[in-house]
Amino acid sequence: MSKLNREQTITYDKKYNQHPWLKGNTEPIPIEKAEGIFFYDFNGKKYYDMSSQLSCVNIGYGNEDVIQAVNDQVKTLPYIAPAYASAPRSELAKMLVELAPDNIAKVFFTCGGSDANEAAINMARTYTGRSKIFSRYRSYHGSTLGSGNLSGDPRRFALEHPAATGFVKFQDPYVYRSDIPFKNDHEASAYYINKIKEQIAYEGAENIAAIFVESITGANGVIIPPDGYLQGIRKICDENGILMICDEVMAGFGRTGKMFAFEHWNVKPDIITFAKGVTSGYVQLGGIMISKEIAKFYEDKVFQYGLTYSGHSLACAAGVACVNYYKKAGLLENTQKVGKVLGELLEEIKQKHKCVGDVRYIGLFAAVEFVKDKETKEPLVPYADQSGTMGKIIGLLKERGFATFGRENNINIAPPLIITEEQLREAMKIFDEVLDIVDETYL
């Protein structure tokens, strides 16, 4: 364990660390430790972790089962190359296949979500012999070359000089911001599905390897698809020999009250990509789960992809303990129960505050969308706004001990799934108070 004190941590960080997505001169808050749903700075200030960091610390901090499993594993076999069989890798793969829908046969492990999506792109193209990959605006799938070009949010621009070829974007079912006053989910789904069909016709179905979707768009505002939408994509894929790939990196592992978010709509993807919640961030791990057909295809073919740390022993040991813990602690049930309270509180917040246009929530996965005007839905800040208004609101929350992140006009709320109703109410009181300030200051 590092013994640096607060001052050394700050000084060395400033001098030697380049942080992702931040300017080099940014000064991050130095954090010393964490326990349960809280983390603490070096002065003992407590933060409610209301985003589970990057929506990954699903089981909270200080989980003894995972700590023990990693400790035991590091003594026995800390690392073994991916070509060997190892107990933690075998055990976790078996557990994941058993958790997944019955069409899923095998798992390929990566180190996180970006490389999981790279692996899925690679497999989809090889398996189908087609090159085009469909994905949606507002999605985030990672920041490596392929996964970054797959992503639909503006973070991909840096990877488009020049862009990787073969990536086609379509609109997401962002019903709140649609110009069309859909009467119900059925109408909305039919509209968006027809738009995809039209785009497929003009790209040539025979050229399309896969349609990637975040089952629920996460980082860009928890956009929950209308009922019938994912089923519609499944049907398009079936009719055209296209693979349906669900990115469950953020929405998976209990976040929505089900193990995988697509289960809310009873679809079976051909490939599921995952990371984050599989180990709750204790050790980095990601991967893809593949269908029986794809696994069969690769029986006598080499999968041309690999990572030194694919299926790392410590990560897989953490994964086994973590996945067991979801069940042992009844985390899906807690997510449904406390998530219901979160939904009620968010509806109250929407009623009360002028600055709130929409609230979207499912389980413990939520976003609050800010507007200048509730009636016209004019966004609080224009798209790609650099004024830092949303950053300031997130800063106000952090000052009061409510830590989370947001993008564009949305602030995400996704606490660890172990949160109690009482803790949630305490944290949401802070949120409510900050929104009073937003109503007063920014409107």
Ligand SMILES: Cc1ncc(COP(=O)(O)O)c(C=O)c1O
């Ligand atoms: C839906 C989704 N896919 C992929 C990724 C990329 O995962 P990683 O940062 O582990 O590479 C993320 C990260 O936030 C994500 O939210």
